Amino acid sequence: MLTDTLQEKKVAAEPPIKEKRQLLSSLISAGTFEDFVNQVFWLTDNKESSYVCFANVHMLMEARNDKDFQDLLNNADIASPDGGPLSKLMKLLYGQHQDRVPGMDLMPRLLQEAAVRGKSVYFYGSTDDVLEAVVAQAKKDLPDLRIAGHYSPPFRKLTHIEDTAITKMINDSGADLVFVALGCPKQERWMADHKGQVKACMLGVGQAYMTYAGLERRLPKWARDLSLEWTYRLWQEPRRLWKRYLVTNTLFLFEVAKLMLSKRSNRRLQLTK
Secondary structure, three states: OHHHHHHHHHHHOOOOOOOEEEEOOEEEEOOOHHHHHHHHHHHHHHOOOEEEEEEOHHHHHHHHHOHHHHHHHHOOOEEEEOOHHHHHHHHHHHOOOOOOOOHHHHHHHHHHHHHHHOOEEEEEEOOHHHHHHHHHHHHHHOOOOEEEEEEOOOOOOOOHHHHHHHHHHHHHHOOOEEEEEOOOOHHHHHHHHHEOOEOOEEEEOOOHHHHHOOOOOOOOHHHHHOOOHHHHHHHHOHHHHHHHHHHHHHHHHHHHHHHHHHHHHHHHHHHHO
8 A cells, every 4th residue: 555655646746847859959758738837837846946948030049159158048948949940840850749938828728727736926126117917817817816025127237146135035925836937048048047047947039938927929829830929029019129039030941941951861861871
């Protein structure tokens, strides 16, 4: 009987997501949307400190050009296929369907599940106005959700004293999930630097605050399914984002074409042996 109980605990402790798959130079987590939801809460129950990256084309190309950022992404406890091109490429390379798991969709689902599971959440980053809108929306949608706190840090490099004080403030709040919106790659670097310091699961959700609070519209689902969200973002902020999307997306397509040609050549060589 004791052996059976131990076996049940062992099974219950198994993480829902057990695999990462290589896309270019990056390792991206594989699983269904609900697997990712359950994996986040598995992290809150089984790891003292962890972080989640939501990977898109920009992040993959950033990792390809920056070894430190590549290590940061590959060492993430979860690297979610946020962008449609990533989920499609995973299916193309590995022959299995992969759900797209964007931060904009996962964050509301995690808040909903946190309310059910009695987990507390903390909102870090962005501006005071945006944070107030996010908290107001969360309280409206989920009255039972435990909101541990929120904080908008200064838009400059923090001193060691400031950083230590912020880390203590988050830890003292008792938060289980810490949503981080500092923009890519700043939020990913912040999470990696604070792994082992912030005692929670940190999630770099970027623009998810804006869409969750209704401060920014998203494209219809059919357009998102066609991976057209980047065109909408580019239209909104052309000066800031033209290089990220037009240049980066072109380079990504070039790298994917090279990869596919290489795989085809290798397949032909194997057939001729």
